[in-house]
Amino acid sequence: MEALRLMTPERPAVCSNGAVTVAVAPEQAEGFEIVDQVTFDPAPAIALIRTHLPTALIAVEEIGVGFKVSTPFPEGELWGEEIEVPVEELTARPATRVTFREPNLTTEDFTSLVERIGLHGVSYAVGYSAWLDLAPEGVSKASALEQVRRRLEVEPHRTVAVGDQRNDLEMLHWAAVGYAMGQAPEEVLRIADRTTGAVEEDGLADALAEVLDELA
Numbered sequence: 001m002e003a004l005r006l007m008t009p010e011r012p013a014v015c016s017n018g019a020v021t022v023a024v025a026p027e028q029a030e031g032f033e034i035v036d037q038v039t040f041d042p043a044p045a046i047a048l049i050r051t052h053l054p055t056a057l058i059a060v061e062e063i064g065v066g067f068k069v070s071t072p073f074p075e076g077e078l079w080g081e082e083i084e085v086p087v088e089e090l091t092a093r094p095a096t097r098v099t100f101r102e103p104n105l106t107t108e109d110f111t112s113l114v115e116r117i118g119l120h121g122v123s124y125a126v127g128y129s130a131w132l133d134l135a136p137e138g139v140s141k142a143s144a145l146e147q148v149r150r151r152l153e154v155e156p157h158r159t160v161a162v163g164d165q166r167n168d169l170e171m172l173h174w175a176a177v178g179y180a181m182g183q184a185p186e187e188v189l190r191i192a193d194r195t196t197g198a199v200e201e202d203g204l205a206d207a208l209a210e211v212l213d214e215l216a
Helices: 043-052 107-117 141-152 166-174 186-191 203-215
Strands: 012-015 020-024 032-037 057-062 066-069 081-084 098-101 122-127 131-136 160-163 177-180
Touching: 012 141, 020 141, 043 057, 043 098, 043 107, 057 081, 107 122, 107 131, 122 166, 141 160, 141 166, 160 166, 160 203, 166 177, 166 186, 177 186, 177 203
Parallel strands: 066 081, 160 177
Antiparallel strands: 012 020, 020 032, 057 066, 057 098, 098 131, 122 131
């Protein structure tokens, strides 16, 4: 992190699949401050998913804390604190990110169901193991990174992205050079410009080393 100067004050970071951008702020207790945030009403999507998948686990992001959840997720799948609340509380406020998880379905069956029921007014991406992320409509990692790129006056041809899930597809298209991690699903591997090793093989470090060598 020090070599990449990621902890430089005011250094931006895109979070929540593009719905939140923060800046490093060492003077703040959290170590960051929110510089951009986009929200949506999660109630219609939650109601629709619960109609078709009443057993699905639901998580609504609490920025800087973790998630409010309908039922605890499998251990290690969510970062931060998990606060179990009634579903009514999950729909009570605008959200930056909502996640659904159905442990009883395969990824293929889950993807088919999501496409069949039709979600409107949100952006969504199906991840691994029957996992669905919702974001505000039109918001993605790519849209948020483009705003950061312009703010920092970085030339488009000097952008690099590394991803391993379906919610990285737009970001990989956006970047001048897009890397897919070794464990990424086939559609991610197919659209990437380059591939690198899996997480367990420190593939991200290899990709960064390759890029830095080319810039030297």
